[in-house]
Amino acid sequence: MRYPWRRLLLFLAAASVPCYWLYLGTIAALGPDPGKVLVDNLGEGALVMLLCSLAMTPLQRLTAWSGWVAFRRQLGLWSFAYAVLHVSAYLYFLLGLDFTGFTAELVERPYIAAGAIALMGLSALAATSNGGSMRKLGKRWKKLHRVVYPIVLIVLLHMLWVVRADAGRWALYATVAAVLLLARLPSVERKLAGRGRAKRVRSID
């Protein structure tokens, strides 16, 4: 495994953030509605992790360092983990574990349905984020994992439906996502690759 220490560092950093939020919640530092804050933070955290995982390949192409892609899987799995915590917090804090009418909610509320679809997509990706699945699926693995692009769009839609009067934060994420998705267009990809190669060659010289 390449870069074991950096991977461990990333793991500890990503794991400590929700622990820190929980700690803030227990000392009443999240305000009078800590459950809502946790639900929102975990949701945003999942989106940030997802965008980070999507940034690894373009960074690999763009910069002289070829190590970026080694962190892609972990970032993707963290996105899934945050998303699962986000849903659990929603069920506990916002529904009070009262599931009467929850199926109706799923059908009636487009943003909950969108979130559920995104979570199902992420689960499929998380379940196949291992060497065994990659070997077994072969070429189809790459095809399957391209589902991440529509997932990002669905997640952004999910968030847009939730924000009310101020869409500033959402616009920031949407811009980042747009840049990352553009970076995957074949023509842009070739240009990035050319630049990265040039830098790598220079750094070898």
Place this chain on the structure above:
Amino acid sequence: MLIKIPRRSDCRESEVTPEALYLNRRQTLQLTAISVACAGFPLMAHAQEWRYEGVDAADAPAWFDAKGDKARWEAVVAKGEAITPYRDATHYNNFYEFGPDKGDPAAHAPKLVTEPWTVMVDGEVANPGTYSVEDLFAAPRLEERIYRLRCVEAWSMVIPWLGFPLAELIRRLEPTSNAKFVRFETLARPEQMPGMRAGFSLIGWPYIEGLRMDEAMHPLSLMTVGMYGRVLPNQNGAPLRLIVPWKYGFKSIKSIVRISFVREQPATTWQTMAPQEYGFYANVNPDVSHPRWSQARERRLPGSLFSPNVRATLAFNGYADEVSSLYAGMDLSKDY
């Protein structure tokens, strides 16, 4: 077997005064003693007099101090409900003129200048004009009303307000028979309201709310100048706001600068912005969902990680006995 037969003079446990109440009585006596002792030192008396825990000291205008002494305390109470701590009610609320986050009002509103303050009264009314807050509050005696507040975002609080019935004010202003609705307008002063200067806001200013005349005349509708026994903090709508306890919180418009008596139903801010989400009436109704979330339950704040404090929402926020007759014959699933 031991059978204990109580004597007739024995107190039953249910008759014992709860300790909190007992202490409260003591505290009241102490406070009385202190305020008597401090009568010669008005400033000191103020620092001691708060009726609720954790209340920030306030520089109330003189007219408010004069009224506060004669207020009818606990004129309306919320039976069996714990009052939300002052800190939560003043540091977690919506006031989009100061920013989109719940902490923004408390962070930015202190810079708002609320003195002097005038309210323009116009429309179908015999006594139009520009009134100062002192004028509006000169006659009536303030009363304290402890109301549940249900936000459309599915959280709720219990808050002791200070004010007088809106009906009294309306009677003094003498609307004509053409007046079918009352329209209220919030201050719009971008230089002191950073939320109005944000680029991404979807709201059109000034903020507008309104009531049907019979709703405005209902005895529960309160013109409010104070909370927790003190003058309103800026973030909660100083110096003058409306409280309509059976409707979602956004109907209870803050920092009012204009009251208009109109013939037609006014175009209110949230209803104009998202008519499929927010109706003109906005009565608290567990059976009519917001398109994005259920209104069947609410989080009574403050909650904690260990008790989310989720409870069932009541029709008309628990004031159905008093107000449901206002809506007889209406289909409230359509007129939400």
